[in-house]
Amino acid sequence: MASSSFSSAFVVLLGMTYLLVASKAQLTPNFYSHSCPQLFCTVRSVVESAIMKEARMGASLLRLFFHDCFVNGCDASILLDDTSTFIGEKNAIPNKNSLRGFEVIDQIKTAVEKVCPGTISCADILAITARDSIVTLGGPAWTVKLGRRDARTASQLAANNNIPPPTLNLTSLISNFQAQGLSATDLSNIDASFVQTRRSTCPNTSNGSGDTNLAPLDVKTPTLFDNSYYNNLINKKGLLHSDQQLFSGGSTDSLVQAYNSNPSKFNSDFVAAMIKMGDIKPLTGSNGEIRKNCRKIN
Numbered sequence: 001m002a003s004s005s006f007s008s009a010f011v012v013l014l015g016m017t018y019l020l021v022a023s024k025a026q027l028t029p030n031f032y033s034h035s036c037p038q039l040f041c042t043v044r045s046v047v048e049s050a051i052m053k054e055a056r057m058g059a060s061l062l063r064l065f066f067h068d069c070f071v072n073g074c075d076a077s078i079l080l081d082d083t084s085t086f087i088g089e090k091n092a093i094p095n096k097n098s099l100r101g102f103e104v105i106d107q108i109k110t111a112v113e114k115v116c117p118g119t120i121s122c123a124d125i126l127a128i129t130a131r132d133s134i135v136t137l138g139g140p141a142w143t144v145k146l147g148r149r150d151a152r153t154a155s156q157l158a159a160n161n162n163i164p165p166p167t168l169n170l171t172s173l174i175s176n177f178q179a180q181g182l183s184a185t186d187l188s189n190i191d192a193s194f195v196q197t198r199r200s201t202c203p204n205t206s207n208g209s210g211d212t213n214l215a216p217l218d219v220k221t222p223t224l225f226d227n228s229y230y231n232n233l234i235n236k237k238g239l240l241h242s243d244q245q246l247f248s249g250g251s252t253d254s255l256v257q258a259y260n261s262n263p264s265k266f267n268s269d270f271v272a273a274m275i276k277m278g279d280i281k282p283l284t285g286s287n288g289e290i291r292k293n294c295r296k297i298n
């Protein structure tokens with residue numbers, strides 16, 4: 001899946017990172033506690049059944065949140081459909097034919113509208129859904145801050161420019177994250193038999209016949225949230241160039257080693273990183289809106 005840019009790179013880079021929140025977010029965990037006490041269990045049950053149906057969906061839902069937050073903040077702009085008069089982000093290069101899970105978000109939105117009509121933003125649904133996906137796949141839980149509102153605009157250009165492609169080297173990955181207010185200090189190898197295996201699964205044919213073939217980003221436990229990704233990197237089995245860049249003699253080697261040997265450090269850094277990413281430029285107060293349908297502005 002070479003076109004995929006859910007490089008788990010973002011885990012390391014966010015994990016090692018200290019956010020300077022540009023516009024101080026005013027998000028709070030209990031934002032809907034009076035207006036929608038049923039929110040969390042409603043979201044959770046749809047996420048769980050979607051992942052039970054297809055385990056891969058958990059990673060897809062997490063990737064939706066990542067690709068939303070990196071493009072002008074966590075404002076659900078990613079969910080807006082293209083129309084004859086509106087160009088959204090779904091067909092930007094990092095998203096087209098690889099971003100998925102929109103139907104699951106629709107199901108969640110429908111279920112949430114049923115219990116709390118016109119109350120919960122699609123941007124907050126994405127944030128809760130990312131957390132619930134990780135938990136469902138065996139990862140750590142965290143408290144999700146809420147109160148984001150939905151954008152009335154989107155930017156295909158910003159999606160093309162801001163989401164890190166899988167071809168980036170460590171230096172460029174770090175500057176890409178710095179552009180989001182996420183800072184990191186500085187950063188190929190590949191196992192020869194791993195290359196052969198991947199080339200047979202995903203051949204580079206001139207007619208593009210292999211383009212829909214899939215290869216896991218984590219060869220060991222593709223549908224579990226765990227730290228084996230880092231063990232793969234140490235064994236030179238990173239799928240994407242940008243993955244293996246995290247362990248190729250640069251400044252993040254020691255972090256990859258730490259996450260490999262200490263899963264609870266990985267979990268706690270991951271949780272801190274997710275909370276920081278969720279704080280990127282939310283619309284709050286009277287900015288934006290609460291969309292009725294996540295796919296279009298009201």
Ligand SMILES: *[C@@H]1O[C@H](CO)[C@@H](O)[C@H](O)[C@H]1NC(C)=O
Pocket residue numbers: 169170171172
């Ligand atoms: C990383 O990629 C950028 C952009 O392609 C390039 O300018 C830079 O020289 C590369 N850095 C290293 C260390 O290879």
Ligand SMILES: *[C@@H]1O[C@H](CO)[C@@H](O)[C@H](O)[C@H]1NC(C)=O
Pocket residue numbers: 205206207208209
């Ligand atoms: C595409 O090319 C490959 C070999 O390069 C061939 O095996 C396959 O049949 C072709 N598919 C189509 C749809 O033409």
Ligand SMILES: *[C@@H]1O[C@H](CO)[C@@H](O)[C@H](O)[C@H]1NC(C)=O
Pocket residue numbers: 204205206
């Ligand atoms: C894939 O094939 C195309 C031509 O069909 C070629 O231009 C390109 O360099 C190849 N990519 C790799 C990674 O081998």
